[in-house]
Amino acid sequence: MSVTMTNTYSRTPANEAGDEPRDWAQALKRGWRQRCPHCGEGKLYYKFLKPRDVCEACGEELHHHRADDAPPYITIVIVGHILGAIMLFAHERSLNLSVWTEAIGYPILGLLVALWALPRIKGALIGYQWALRMHDFETAKRPAADLRPAAGTSAS
Numbered sequence: 628m629s630v631t632m633t634n635t636y637s638r639t640p641a642n643e644a645g646d647e648p649r650d651w652a653q654a655l656k657r658g659w660r661q662r663c664p665h666c667g668e669g670k671l672y673y674k675f676l677k678p679r680d681v682c683e684a685c686g687e688e689l690h691h692h693r694a695d696d697a698p699p700y701i702t703i704v705i706v707g708h709i710l711g712a713i714m715l716f717a718h719e720r721s722l723n724l725s726v727w728t729e730a731i732g733y734p735i736l737g738l739l740v741a742l743w744a745l746p747r748i749k750g751a752l753i754g755y756q757w758a759l760r761m762h763d764f765e766t767a768k769r770p771a772a773d774l775r776p777a778a779g780t781s782a783s
């Protein structure tokens with residue numbers, strides 16, 4: 628009598644880490660929407676810019692991200708170009724905005740655009756890191772939902 632061992636799981640940590648490519652564009656979009664890059668359902672943050680350690684919907688570990696200073700740098704570049712274009716437009720069209728309008732309006736506009744863009748850019752970056760298995764996303768424990776038995780196999 629021989630005993631055979633079969634793989635009873637459709638996605639084990641080993642093949643998840645090495646075999647299945649992740650859709651980085653989809654993960655980027657989910658991160659931009661401030662959702663879990665794995666399932667797209669769970670919220671990415673528990674506070675403004677504070678990512679959850681684990682996705683509340685699928686259990687994916689999210690604490691492996693290393694966004695660091697990249698989101699603020701990217702935000703500054705984007706907001707700077709938007710504000711620069713608006714300022715140039717106002718100047719070229721001779722809108723004759725008062726000094727006080729420009730001195731107060733541009734910083735407020737810049738702040739609002741930055742506060743809108745920063746969590747989205749950070750989320751997209753976290754999604755990108757997750758998709759490319761950067762840092763410790765490669766060795767992250769798989770959510771329980773991913774370790775379900777494969778169709779047509781039994782666990783016995």
Ligand SMILES: [Zn+2]
Pocket residue numbers: 663664665666667668669682683684685686687
């Ligand atoms: Zn999730």
